[in-house]
Amino acid sequence: MMMTDEWITIIEQAEQLSEMLLSSEMVADYRRAHDTVYSDVELGKSIKEFTTMKERYEEVQRFGRYHPDYHIVMKSIRVQKRELDVNEQVAALRLAENDVQEMLDEIGSIIAKSVSPAVKVPAGSAFFTSDSSCGGSCGTGSSCSCSA
Structure with a gap:
């Protein structure tokens, strides 16, 4: 993989986010x-x-x-x-x-x-479970008919 300007920008933004968090x-x-x-x-x-x-x-x-x-x-x-x-x-x-x-x-x-909206977020996340109709405990996204 080649380092492009886009990658460098992403890395710089990640470092800025890290500094803001810290x-x-x-x-x-x-x-x-x-x-x-x-x-x-x-x-x-x-x-x-x-x-x-x-x-x-x-x-x-x-x-x-x-x-x-x-x-x-x-x-x-x-x-x-x-x-x-x-x-x-x-x-x-x-x-x-x-x-x-x-x-x-x-x-x-x-x-x-x-x-992407298709990216999975861990079900244990309190932020994620508030968006889920099943409470986020099923982990399958389909077996309980939830919308996860």
Whole structure:
């Protein structure tokens, strides 16, 4: 493939879009929330413990309730997850992540539609599912008679 003026223009516009995204207020909010969460020593310790417990949880899931530590791990993972869920800093980070993801999904959808209306957009996108008559969960576009 040869590099043409059109390709160079597209690359320059993509770089401009990237710079605009990185300098946006949503990304700045995300970075602040991320720094707040991961600069807190105690919270970092809790996250590390939860990650370790998730690994044990995955091991236990392979054997199900027949694993000797099944009940202990299941209870512990729920308690640790709940502690992280109710933490204000973690909640703020999750909201900021969701905002950035929604923005990226919307931009991706706009770009896809500008290329062609036939371009598929991932069904998991909140932006896409609002346009779909079936809620976007079928993934086939035809088996449920939706208009996806």
